[in-house]
Amino acid sequence: MQEEDRIHLSYQVEGGDLTHAGEASSGVKQTLRKLGIDPGTIRRVSVCMYEGEINMVIHANGGLAMVDVGMDDITITLTDYGPGIPDIDRAMQAGFSTAADSVRDLGFGAGMGLPNMKKYSDEMKIKSIVGVGTTVTMVVKIPS
Amino acid sequence: MRHSVALTLKKCRGCTTCIKSCPTEAIRVRNGKATILPNRCIDCGTCIQVCPHQAVRSQRASVQDALKRFRYTIAVPDPALYAQFHNLNDVNIVLNGLLAIGFDDIYESAASAELLAAVMDAWEQGHAALRPELSPACPAVVRLICIRFPDLLGHLAPVITPVELAAILARRRAEEAGVPPEDIGVFSIVPCSSQVTSASAPNGLKERVVDGALAIRDVYLELLGPMRQLDPKELLPLAGGRTGTSWAFSGGEALSRRDKRYIAVDGIVNVIKMLEEIEDGRMPDADFIELRACTKGCLGGCLNVENPFTAKMRLKDLMGNMPPSHSPTAAARAEAVAILESTEKPEFLPTFQLDPDRRKAMEKMMAIQQLEERLPGLRCGSCGAPSCRAFAEDVVMGRASVDDCIFRVRERMQHEAVGADPDAYLPAPFRQRKVRTAAAGEEETL
Numbered sequence: 001m002q003e004e005d006r007i008h009l010s011y012q013v014e015g016g017d018l019t020h021a022g023e024a025s026s027g028v029k030q031t032l033r034k035l036g037i038d039p040g041t042i043r044r045v046s047v048c049m050y051e052g053e054i055n056m057v058i059h060a061n062g063g064l065a066m067v068d069v070g071m072d073d074i075t076i077t078l079t080d081y082g083p084g085i086p087d088i089d090r091a092m093q094a095g096f097s098t099a100a101d102s103v104r105d106l107g108f109g110a111g112m113g114l115p116n117m118k119k120y121s122d123e124m125k126i127k128s129i130v131g132v133g134t135t136v137t138m139v140v141k142i143p144s
Numbered sequence: 145m146r147h148s149v150a151l152t153l154k155k156c157r158g159c160t161t162c163i164k165s166c167p168t169e170a171i172r173v174r175n176g177k178a179t180i181l182p183n184r185c186i187d188c189g190t191c192i193q194v195c196p197h198q199a200v201r202s203q204r205a206s207v208q209d210a211l212k213r214f215r216y217t218i219a220v221p222d223p224a225l226y227a228q229f230h231n232l233n234d235v236n237i238v239l240n241g242l243l244a245i246g247f248d249d250i251y252e253s254a255a256s257a258e259l260l261a262a263v264m265d266a267w268e269q270g271h272a273a274l275r276p277e278l279s280p281a282c283p284a285v286v287r288l289i290c291i292r293f294p295d296l297l298g299h300l301a302p303v304i305t306p307v308e309l310a311a312i313l314a315r316r317r318a319e320e321a322g323v324p325p326e327d328i329g330v331f332s333i334v335p336c337s338s339q340v341t342s343a344s345a346p347n348g349l350k351e352r353v354v355d356g357a358l359a360i361r362d363v364y365l366e367l368l369g370p371m372r373q374l375d376p377k378e379l380l381p382l383a384g385g386r387t388g389t390s391w392a393f394s395g396g397e398a399l400s401r402r403d404k405r406y407i408a409v410d411g412i413v414n415v416i417k418m419l420e421e422i423e424d425g426r427m428p429d430a431d432f433i434e435l436r437a438c439t440k441g442c443l444g445g446c447l448n449v450e451n452p453f454t455a456k457m458r459l460k461d462l463m464g465n466m467p468p469s470h471s472p473t474a475a476a477r478a479e480a481v482a483i484l485e486s487t488e489k490p491e492f493l494p495t496f497q498l499d500p501d502r503r504k505a506m507e508k509m510m511a512i513q514q515l516e517e518r519l520p521g522l523r524c525g526s527c528g529a530p531s532c533r534a535f536a537e538d539v540v541m542g543r544a545s546v547d548d549c550i551f552r553v554r555e556r557m558q559h560e561a562v563g564a565d566p567d568a569y570l571p572a573p574f575r576q577r578k579v580r581t582a583a584a585g586e587e588e589t590l
Binding site: 005007022025026031033034035037039040042043046047049050051069071116120 | 292420424509
C-alpha cells in the first residue's frame with residue numbers, strides 16, 4: 001500500500017499532566033473501531049499507546065504520538081524531547097523504573113511500561129540520545 | 145437491536161440538547177426533529193432525562209392492560225419501587241398493594257438478586273472467568289460493551305438480570321402450582337428504559353421471559369390509593385432481605401458479593417471511562433466491577449418518581465427493618481446455576497464500522513478526516529450532529545449534506561457575494577476590512 005493510502009493520526013501529549021493521559025489512546029481506539037479492525041488488535045494498540053503516552057508524560061515532559069494505519073499494520077511513533085534513555089537494555093527490564101516517588105505514589109512507575117509495549121507490539125524500536133530525546137516506534141500487525 | 149426509547153415528534157423542537165448528551169452519539173436532528181440511529185442506541189435513557197420538552201419516552205405496557213391480558217399475572221418488582229413512597233415503613237405494604245390492585249403473585253427481583261449473589265462464587269469456580277469480572281445487571285451497560293468494548297465481553301458474568309431470573313423462577317412456581325402455562329403473564333416493574341427494552345429483547349437469554357415491563361412511575365400512581373386502604377395487621381409477609389434490596393443503589397450488588405474486592409461505578413460517563421481504562425490495560429486491582437448506567441444506580445433510572453438521593457435515604461430506612469438475607473436452599477441454588485449455564489454470551493455488534501470492506505472503510509475515514517479539517521470544531525450542534533467529527537462522518541456516510549453546516553454555508557456565501565469584499569455580508573460594526581460601498585464608489589475605512 002502506498003504511503004498516501006495510510007491514515008495518519010497525531011496527538012500532542014502534554015507533559016506532567018496525568019489526568020489527560022489516555023485521551024490519545026481513546027481517540028485511536030475510536031478510529032480503529034470505525035475501520036473495522038478486530039477487537040484484539042485494537043486492544044494491543046491501546047495498551048501500547050497508553051503505556052507510551054504515560055512514559056512521555058512522566059519522563060519526557062510530553063511529546064508527540066503519531067499513529068499510522070495501513071491495510072496490514074498499525075505503526076505508532078512516539079517522539080519526545082526529554083532526557084533520553086542512557087541504558088535501553090536496562091530500561092527494558094521488567095520492574096526497572098526511574099520514576100519519582102511522587103509518580104509511584106499515584107500507582108505509576110512500576111517499571112512495566114516498555115516491557116508491556118514490547119509484549120503487545122510485533123516490532124519495537126527505540127532510538128534515544130541522552131539530552132536530546134527519544135523516539136519509540138511500534139508496529140502492530142493486523143491479522144488478515 | 146430492539147429499543148424502547150422512542151421520540152414523540154410532535155413534542156420535539158429540535159433543540160439539540162439530547163444529541164450532545166447521548167453517550168454513544170446515537171441521535172441527530174434532521175429537519176428540525178431528533179432521530180435515533182437504532183444501531184447505536186443502548187436505551188440508557190440519558191436523552192429521556194435531559195429532554196426539556198419530554199419528547200423522548202420509553203415505550204412500555206400500561207398497568208391496566210397488563211392486568212387484563214392474562215388470567216394469572218405475576219409482578220416482578222425492582223426494589224427501586226419501594227424507595228418511591230413517602231413515610232413507608234414496611235416493604236410488605238407495597239407488595240400487598242400489588243396484590244390488591246390485581247396481581248396474583250409477586251416475585252421480588254431482590255429475592256433473585258440474593259440468589260444470584262449466593263451462587264456466583266460457585267459458578268466462577270467452574271469457569272475460567274476473566275478478572276475483573278464485570279456485572280451484567282445493567283442492560284444498558286451490556287449493550288454498551290457489545291457495541292464499544294467487544295474485547296471486554298469475556299469479562300462479563302453470565303448475562304442475566306435479577307428481573308429475568310425472577311421471571312423464570314416465578315413462572316415455574318406458578319406452573320408447579322398447576323396454573324396452565326398459557327394463562328401466566330409475568331410483568332416486571334422497572335426503573336429505567338434499558339430494563340423495559342430487555343424485557344422484550346434480553347441480552348443473554350435465547351428468548352424473552354417477561355411478557356411486558358411496567359414503569360415504576362406508572363405503578364406508583366396505581367398503588368397510592370390501594371396501599372392506604374390495607375390493614376397493617378393483615379399483610380402477607382412477602383418481602384425479602386436487605387442484601388437483594390440494596391441492588392437498587394450503586395454498590396449494593398458489589399457488597400452482596402461478600403469477600404470480593406470491588407469497584408462500584410455509576411453514571412454512564414463514568415462507566416465508559418472505567419471500561420476505557422480496562423481496555424488500555426490499566427487493570428484496576430479489583431475482582432469485581434459493578435457498573436450502572438444511571439447516577440446512584442437503578443434509583444437514578446428515568447422511570448422513577450423520586451430523585452435518587454432521597455430515594456436512597458428511604459430505601460436505607462426500609463432496609464433497617466429487614467433481615468439480612470434469605471439464605472437460598474441447596475435446591476434453589478442448583479436451579480439458579482442451571483439457569484446461569486443456559487445463558488449466552490452476547491455478541492459484538494460492529495455498529496461503528498464505516499464499511500465491512502476495510503479498504504473502503506479506510507477511504508471513507510480519509511474523506512472524513514479531510515472534511516473535518518475544514519469544519520470549525522465548535523460542537524455547536526446547528527447541523528444536528530453532536531460534533532464536527534460526527535458531522536463529517538454523517539456527510540461521508542450519506543446521512544447529511546455539507547450544507548447542513550452553517551459555517552460552511554457562510555463561507556460559500558462569502559465567496560459568492562458578487563464583487564464584494566469577503567466581509568461585505570457582515571453588519572458594519574463587525575467589518576474588519578475596507579469595504580467599497582457600491583453606490584458612491586468611495587472607500588470607507590472601518
